[in-house]
Amino acid sequence: MPPSALRKYRLIIVPGGDFVAMAKNMSGPTAASIRSAVRYGVSYFGICAGGFLAGRVYDDGLELAPGTKFGFYSAATRGIRRAPVRIATADGHTLEQYWEDGPQFTGWGAVIGKYPDGAPAIVEGRAGRGRVILIGVHAEAPESWRKGMRFATPVQADNDYAAGLIRAALNGQPIAHY
Numbered sequence: 079m080p081p082s083a084l085r086k087y088r089l090i091i092v093p094g095g096d097f098v099a100m101a102k103n104m105s106g107p108t109a110a111s112i113r114s115a116v117r118y119g120v121s122y123f124g125i126c127a128g129g130f131l132a133g134r135v136y137d138d139g140l141e142l143a144p145g146t147k148f149g150f151y152s153a154a155t156r157g158i159r160r161a162p163v164r165i166a167t168a169d170g171h172t173l174e175q176y177w178e179d180g181p182q183f184t185g186w187g188a189v190i191g192k193y194p195d196g197a198p199a200i201v202e203g204r205a206g207r208g209r210v211i212l213i214g215v216h217a218e219a220p221e222s223w224r225k226g227m228r229f230a231t232p233v234q235a236d237n238d239y240a241a242g243l244i245r246a247a248l249n250g251q252p253i254a255h256y
Contacts, residue, residue, distance in 0.1 A: 084115035092128030101138035117206025
């Protein structure tokens with residue numbers, strides 16, 4: 079889809095998945111179209127892998143956070159692959175959300191939410207005129223993803239939080255930052 083067609087939309091949502099495979103399989107023209115649309119003013123909402131892709135993934139990525147290569151949240155270095163993780167938000171709430179090999183966003187954007195170690199879990203910034211929100215956890219995760227794990231936060235509360243972030247991205251609503 080050319081940038082002119084993407085510019086007709088208000089929001090691009092890029093979900094989780096295998097961010098390395100996603101980056102390698104995204105053509106240069108596709109990445110350029112997304113980057114151009116966001117810089118023109120379309121908002122971008124990157125969930126987990128979509129957050130990784132906003133930066134630099136080897137020689138690929140969208141470069142919405144120019145030159146930034148995001149690392150994994152510190153649980154990954156301890157061999158944890160998926161877990162409930164407490165996210166502290168700038169508005170004073172704490173939500174336990176589903177995390178699976180997700181990024182942390184040190185060095186880019188205004189922090190909206192933090193992991194327990196203080197690393198940025200949710201950030202917001204700009205790429206040209208476009209608003210970019212990146213989230214390293216899966217607040218949108220359904221109950222079925224939580225099997226075998228205990229969460230302090232009900233799934234509906236996490237899903238409502240995800241919906242609020244998406245509405246903010248779509249409508250330009252303010253979000254509390256640290």
